[in-house]
Amino acid sequence: MGWSRLPKGSFTGIDWSRPGATDGFDPYLVWAEADHFSGYEEVPGKWLPGVVELREGWSIAAFVALASPQSVCVRKVYTAHAAPAGLRFCSVLAGRAFFREIQPGGRLHEVVKRFEMGLPAGEQSRDPPQPQQSRAREGRAAGPGLLSGKVIGLIDDSLALAHADFLDAAGKPRTAFFWRQDSEGAGRVPASMGYGHELTAADIARAMAANTSHGVCDESGVYIDLGLSTLGKVSPDGRVRFHALDTAQSHGTFVLDLAAGPMPLPSRVANLPPGFDAPASWDEPGDAASKCPVIAVQLDYDTVQDTSGGSMNVGVLDGLLYILSRCDTEAQITVNISFGTLAGPHDGSSVLEAAMDQLVALYDGRLRLVLAAGNGYQSRTHANIPLTAASKPRAPWRRKAALDWQVQPDDRTQSFLELWLPAGAHEVEIEVTPPGRSPLPALRWGESRMWTDGQALPCCALIYPRSVATGENGTCALLALSRTFSFEPGAATAPSGRWRVKLKTRGGDAVVDAYIERDDIVDGASGRPQSCFEDADYAIGAPVDSPADPTLIRRSGSFNSIGTGSRTTSVGATRMTHTSAVPGIPDPRWALYSPRKPDPDRSRPERPGVVKVPRDEAYGDENPVLQGVTGAGTRSGAMVRLRGTSAASPQVTRQLLNASGKR
Known part of the structure; x- marks a missing residue:
């Protein structure tokens, strides 16, 4: 029984066994090179995805101009109008030369503060045919099609775009822009991102019109035509279009319905107790959230599957910049992210959390990011x-x-x-x-x-x-x-x-x-x-x-590791009704799976800056027996029940959007 020395990295060229070689790097990158990326679908080709934080005083445009073309590829969106001046975070495709240039004496050593590896799988593992990057900052003038006013952003998995809850009064799609980050499906590759496929409201409307007969829309047909295979399928003989029982619900559809559907949560609850005092987040039907346009990002399914956190940074940061790139300079944007991981520093200092905090600060009140606090309270992790x-x-x-x-x-x-x-x-x-x-x-x-x-x-x-x-x-x-x-x-x-x-x-x-x-x-x-x-x-x-x-x-300290930033809003889950007093439980209104406040374990020694309590709260369960709340299934008229802080966060998203712009 004994340890072996770490090898020399096949991609980075770094001898990880050298004293001090691992200092300042992403330990997941070190492990991936030690086991030859066997935990991922593919070994990286020319590029390795990740997120970079620049040192103070450096802009992304200056970073791109200084880096060699073989060293790094930066998506155009990070130097376009969507990226506010002063932003120091961007996703990158890093070449082998990048890891030489960030070493002492390299041209990027005094520029790059840290690099965190993304997921070298799926779309991110493929070499771009032409690097989609800009070497000069583009103007911020609002172009045609950019959204103004109040806008809801969603970063999640599959979304039922043709669902009646996401149509306007004229039956037209409210989803103004939809970007799926994988290589499947219909649509165009957005030039600012360089990967994935984008649909506009007009694309969705055409697919709905092509699948409408006698005033009834065949939603399965819409999803099949748009290549949304998780929502619509074809029988083996190719004759029947259907959705199977395993696609009757989708996380993204459920979450968006609570955030922006036409029916606020109280309209879905059959037996509210007498005298129930609905919170302010329970707005009346016809609120701003139920009418405003939606920009949705569907994470690559490799990202959804990989909950080690290796891909969350690139997928979410790119998703945020895509949403911002489709809005004008006066839009009030509220984004819901009901995804997360368990490990991490939990003090807001991870790369993605620091990036989200800076975006919120740079947008000066026009951007709000809402995240689920996590469901791992009883998971012993x-x-x-x-x-x-x-x-x-x-x-x-x-x-x-x-x-x-x-x-x-x-x-x-x-x-x-x-x-x-x-x-x-x-x-x-x-x-x-x-x-x-x-x-x-x-x-x-x-x-x-x-x-x-x-x-x-x-x-x-x-x-x-x-x-x-x-x-x-x-x-x-x-x-x-x-x-x-x-x-x-x-x-x-x-x-x-x-x-x-x-x-x-x-x-x-x-x-x-x-x-x-x-x-x-x-x-x-x-x-x-x-x-x-x-x-x-x-x-x-x-x-x-x-x-x-x-x-x-x-249990205390089990928290979504991308939800501990100082400027984002984390949301825990409570119960609508509960027993007024339960022995041994300080506050029985909190769902058992959710972080709670105040922290029952707050007298225990802590690392400096650790976040253990959610910033806000909303309902995740109706009561201790009837867990979860109801939301839209993947077909119009269908309702499903899901529980968790993923259900709580979109309720707060709705409240914040309705209140946005008010001074």
Whole structure:
């Protein structure tokens, strides 16, 4: 049993075994190169997608002008009118030369502050036929077709564009622009983005007209003609168009209906209790949100499937710039993002969160971003570990601690555990013991190794750099595991079972937060069971944390990792009706899966800046028994029930849009 040295990266050319080589980089990039990108569909070709943050004083146009054409490709939208002056974040396609140019002495070393890898799969893995980038800033004059007034933006998965809830009074589509980020379907490649396909309201209207007979629109036919395969299908003989039961609901359709449909939530609730006091977000039918135009972005399905967070940064940031590019300079834009991940710094310093915060600031009140707070409160994916070197530590501080990470069999995706340490925590050692094996040697701050278990590729790596690109405060030690099962011959697999992770500090106090990354997808899928922490002291039946509970596993702190920015609005889920008092539960109105406020665990030591409570709240359940709320199915007239903070956030989106522009 022993660690092996990390290899030289086949794409970046960086020798990751060199002392200090991993410092300041994205640890997921280091792991991807260590296992030859086996966790992704494809090995990168000429380009590797990612998001760049520039240093203060640098513009995107200056960055593009300085970089060599072989080094980086930047989408035109980032130098067009949609990108406000001063924006320092952009998605890029990075070439091999990029990683030489950001090294000390390279032309981009003093320009690029950090680079976070995107998902080298799907559309992002393909080389663009011609780099779609501009080397001079384009004007901001409003062109024909740009939207003004109040606009709702949606970044989600499949959207039922022909649904009656998204038509205006004349029966015309309210979806003014629709951009799907994959390579399928009808439409044009938007020149400003260089990938995906765009539809306008006129395109949608033509497809509806072509599939209307005797005044009735065949919505399945619309989706088949538009190439929306998740919404419309054709029978094997090609004669019958239909939608199967597995497409009766879609996350994007449900979310947009709550944000901008004609029926506010109270109209859908059959039995409101007497004297129920509806909140301000429950506007009357005919509100601004039910009439305003919509700009929708459908994430690449590879992004939806990959909930390790590797693609969320590029897909969401590009989606935001696309939405902004279709609005004029006076539009009031409110965007809902009911997607997210579990791991990350949780202090607003991730690249995507920092980018969203800057966009909101630069738009000076005309842009609002609303995100779901997450549904992982009971998932046992977070642990809080207060460490001290004191000879007689007092609870909850410990001189050393052990986490048991239960990794499931038949997991055909990789698993990740992030250990976030505050600045100055240089004396923390990490020891890993795989299931049924002896402990691997403890690693210290700045050390990174991989473990092959006799296989050609690593089945595990502990990457423990002094600093990381994925957060700005302290550092992150990433424990990355290969899948536990594979049908592919020769694929590296990690042992399933209980992985033990021990931490201790040789000096000073340090609060460490451990986050297991999400390993499911929105609609569920086989072969990706969620891993979790195990502890005999964890009270599974208790829905909230008790400060006196000795377990390291804490519900508090389980939060959407892209929802902790200082200028975005995170939304937790509550119940419409609930028992007035429940023993052991401080506030029973909160849904059990949602983060809540005030934080029941707020007396526990925390890393500086960590966000654990949502900024706002809305309904995710009708009551403790009837969970979820109702929203549109994928066909007109159909209603479905979904629960979660994904249902809560669009209600706040609706409220903010209706209030936008009021001073």
